[in-house]
């Protein structure tokens with residue numbers, strides 16, 4: 250199979266399509282934790298209890314009320330092959346926790362992979378909406394609609410004072426975790442990222458690197474999410490995150506302008522050099538891949554690299570991970586083999602646009 | 604009761620162990636419990652989720668320390684407050700009621716707030732929704748009375764009465 254066919258068959262909506270502010274915001278994710286009353290949380294559930302939760306949720310997902318929300322399929326983690334499971338984690342559709350620690354774990358997946366409902370993770374239900382670009386409000390609107398449709402058939406653990414009851418006290422109340430994944434090379438290269446990150450953590454938000462931690466995030470990709478779930482309404486939580494993310498977008502744009510004004514030649518050298526390496530290397534590890542991809546994406550956004558789709562960052566950050574590489578190869582690969590395969594997959598992907 | 608091992612310190616941890624069908628109970632202090640716990644492959648301060656699981660589901664046969672009765676305990680799933688504070692996870696939704704006396708400081712430390720002000724379940728939350736509306740109307744009512752806007756106050760009072768009678772009149776409002 251060619252890389253382009255492979256991408257057509259396996260990519261999630263967030264990887265294929267653009268959204269608002271797509272030059273900086275890669276994706277928006279809303280996760281909502283819910284539990285059924287009268288059943289212990291997954292950590293204490295026996296196999297039978299977990300099965301019962303799964304069948305209740307499956308019935309709700311397959312009900313008539315749910316049909317209006319799209320076409321869903323329930324996949325049991327235990328029945329998916331290792332490599333395919335890994336690929337779902339790499340596409341950010343399910344958590345590693347669901348794969349590794351869950352008993353009778355499953356996911357109800359919408360066919361466009363925008364909605365995925367994890368079952369028997371840390372909570373009975375983790376509703377996830379994953380959109381391309383900056384779409385916090387739409388994301389919440391869809392998540393709450395999915396939540397309402399599930400609640401038509403399920404009895405939730407809800408308390409008037411504490412809200413939606415969750416296994417971990419850090420999620421109780423609204424149970425909502427909203428986040429945006431941002432590409433911030435301008436703030437990193439102008440050495441402003443540390444200051445921004447510490448400011449963010451003072452307004453009730455959490456930042457982490459998607460790959461690597463803190464200001465050393467590999468590939469300059471950061472995920473910013475709300476920390477608090479109790480005491481504020483969902484609308485306030487979303488609004489607070491949207492305002493702060495909006496400010497970061499503005500800072501990132503200013504930083505990119507500053508880079509071009511003050512260091513055009515060295516930035517151009519950097520991004521073109523990275524493109525040369527991705528287009529020609531025969532062997533590359535995942536860390537270097539992310540660094541070079543970030544450079545190339547910046548070069549595309551600044552108009553220094555032409556004729557290459559801006560989507561390569563999203564596509565390649567996912568399909569060069571071990572699970573996808575092996576899915577594409579069709580066989581299991583030892584770590585050293587992956588570096589060779591990764592380089593050849595990247596070269597092939599770049600040739601599609603040329 | 605003093606520790607049955609050293610006899611020096613008060614017993615705060617109870618072990619029950621079944622060996623070859625015969626049951627031994629040990630009442631130990633923290634220090635001795637820790638030693639015993641290590642021998643048995645479990646420690647009171649930091650046992651793994653697996654041993655906790657085993658312990659909760661099958662207390663007697665596992666030699667898991669059972670905390671002294673004065674600690675809070677969820678009758679539905681068996682989790683004690685001490686176990687909760689070690690693993691940082693509730694065992695079931697009833698744990699919230701069982702540990703209620705100790706939750707406010709914890710939640711305040713994590714979230715700042717202690718009370719949910721967000722979404723209410725659309726289908727089953729009708730009663731709560733009405734109570735919230737009544738609360739809001741009462742605030743408005745007080746405000747109008749203070750400002751001596753009695754006509755508006757009277758209409759608010761009618762709305763509150765109407766909502767209250769809906770709540771009182773049909774006990775199955777939530778359905």
Ligand SMILES: [Zn+2]
Pocket residue numbers: 606607608609610611612631632633634635636
């Ligand atoms: Zn002792």
Ligand SMILES: [Zn+2]
Pocket residue numbers: 677678679680681682693694695696697698699
């Ligand atoms: Zn409980």
